[in-house]
Amino acid sequence: RADRLQAFRAAIAGIACSDDPALLEAKSRDYAWYSPVLQVLLDGKRGELVVRPTTEEEVIRVAAACARQRLPLTVRGGGTGNYGQCVPLEGGVILDITGLDRVLEVQPGSVLCEAGILILELERAVHAHPAVPGGQELLMYPSTRDIATIGGFIAGGYGGTGTVRNGILKDPGNVSLIRVVTLEEEPRVIELHGADIQKVHHAFGTNGIITRLRLALKPAVDWVHHIALYPSYAGALRFGCQATEAIGTTLDAFLITAVDRRFAPYYESEFGHRFPPDGDAVFAMVNPACLGRWRELMRQHGGRETMALTEPELKAQGLSPAFECAWNHTTLMALRQDKSWTNLQTVYPWVPGQGIDIDLVQRQMDRYGDEVVMHHEFGRNADGCVSFGLPLVSYFGKERLYEIIREHEADGCLVFDNHVYTIEDGGMKTIDTAQIDFKKVADPHGLMNPGKTRGWLPAYARP
Ligand code: FAD
Incomplete structure (x- = not known):
């Protein structure tokens, strides 16, 4: 391997390249530490060289040298994936694409x-x-x-x-x-x-x-970053479902996120009185042209506004944008203070005109108590509206985690397993x-990010 790495370095002379151990360590990690299961599986996996081309011509030289020396290659951008996507399982070259x-x-x-x-x-x-x-x-x-x-x-x-x-x-x-x-x-x-x-x-x-x-x-739209508090999580979800159905007709928004009040302590230093623990929050980015109608719907669902600021206004007050309170950032907010959490990624069936089954979410909250803290994202895809669950889960071991996953599946939720590193197991299986x-x-030699797809078999193992 050492000879091949040396030949590789010679072939890419002039392109930034390093084998500094601290850099290799940093560039071999992503946000897979969200998952205690992945932490164990990925521990110690490291690349052997980091290269940073700055043009497509240089990328071509790196690719040719890797293929000739049969070295594994893992492309790396910001390294913010949650499933070890850019952790090199078989060492080799890390191609930093940020140039x-x-x-x-x-x-x-x-x-x-x-x-x-x-x-x-x-x-x-x-x-x-x-x-x-x-x-x-x-x-x-x-x-x-x-x-x-x-x-x-x-x-x-x-x-x-x-x-x-x-x-x-x-x-x-x-x-x-x-x-x-x-x-x-x-x-x-x-x-x-x-x-x-x-x-x-x-x-x-x-x-x-x-x-x-x-x-x-x-x-471009100068989105208004908005927080409203609701008397119950069910109320926040009901608002979210109705608002999501109205996007593109009477309402316009770029983000709708429902967050259980038990998240409030993790948001306190950032948002203080804007998200106290006596209400369940909806974080949103709303088109200023329909803010009046947004507020009307909010009031119909018992909501009260605690923030409505554009991005420059937020910055001036030292506040985070609403999208940093959403998607996988909610989990990050909690993990910053308490490393015993992990999370799940679920999808709830959506009935057009009604939204998701809010009674089901309530039953899940009753079933799990403080072991699971709810968070739902609202979205749409080519088939219509959709709601993703990204609940916090208290980690009591792999067995219990998969028991909770199976219970969600039995409830009719789709679970995208975020505690695995292969494309298939994390997606539709x-x-x-x-x-x-x-x-x-x-990639005829199977060198790119080896181990991340179950679909690729080495030539000798193919039927
Ligand atoms: P990396 O992590 O560097 O790479 C991701 C994968 O793409 C790796 O497999 C890598 O090999 C491959 N890759 C990178 N660049 C190239 C390239 N040029 N050619 C070929 N392959 C390449 N994801 C979402 O989809 N939506 C979210 O809302 C979201 N929120 C997040 C919030 C937090 C707090 C965290 C930690 C993660 C979140 N993610 C989310 C996951 C991740 O941040 C995003 O998917 C992000 O866009 C990945 O970009 P990256 O540059 O960090 O990619």
Whole structure:
């Protein structure tokens, strides 16, 4: 291995490269520590070299050298994934993609950019670009917007802030082009368009190095970051369901998140009286043009407003944006103070016109007491409205965790297991054959992020 690493280094001379142990340690980790189960499985896994190309030509040189030396390669963006997506299970080369950070073209309705740009920087660039008066905005971003890359979001993410208005990444039109470099002795550059982007989206960097993307944009809105408190969690959920159904007709919002009052102590230093423990909260980002109607619906459900500020106003007061109180950030808020928590990712069946079964959520709250603390995200996908549960779960061991998962499944919830590192086990439990077929083209030696897909068998083991 040492000889091959040396030959690799010689072949990429001139490209930033390091084997500094502290850097390797840092670049071999992500946010998998959310899961005590993954912590054990991933302990000690480390890459052997970090390379940081800054152009596509340099990425091609790295890919060629890896293929020739048969070295595993793991692409890394911001390293904010929750499932060990960019932890190198078999060592090898870590390709830090953050040097490819250019915005290449902004048009009304779309942006072409490199994959390593931070989502925050991309958002700033499309806001400021004169293609559309008043600027444009991304359709969605993870709550890690400020530290995650756009390529990492497409390769490892799902949806997030903006999903309640614009659907999930996978929905047609949201991502219209993905350009990848293959991991071959003579790498090729392949552009995927339209439905073909699914071959690489959410493939955890197992089938090609994404270098460029084209994403849809909409005219920018100066969203109002809003908190309202409700007399019960059921009331907060009822408001959330009704508001979600109304997005696109009478209401417009970029985020709707219901958070159980038992989260309040974890938010105290940040929000104080805006989220005291005597109410269940809905965090939202609301279009100022419909704030009146939003407040009317809030009052109908017994809600009272405790915050309504734009992002610049929040910053001036030292407050966090509403999206940092949502998605996986709620768990982070709790984990910062108490490491005994972990979480689950669930989906509740949605009945059009009614929303989710709130009595079921109440029964689950009664069943688990303080062992599980509720949090629901509201969104939509190509099929309609949807609600994701991201409850905090007190960790009493793997056996108990999986008992709770099975009980949620028996309740009719879909569980996306966030305590595993393979694509399939964390998702729909089925192998995406289109992604595997594309891997045969883009990574014929099976070197990319090895171990992250159950669908890939080494040549000798294939039927
Ligand atoms: P990384 O973690 O660096 O990489 C993710 C995966 O993509 C890895 O498998 C990596 O190998 C691969 N990859 C990265 N770049 C490339 C590339 N150029 N080519 C090929 N493969 C590549 N996720 C959501 O979807 N929605 C959320 O709302 C959300 N909220 C979060 C909140 C918190 C507090 C945390 C810790 C995580 C959250 N996540 C969320 C997960 C994660 O932050 C996002 O998916 C994020 O966009 C990942 O980007 P990244 O640059 O950090 O990717």
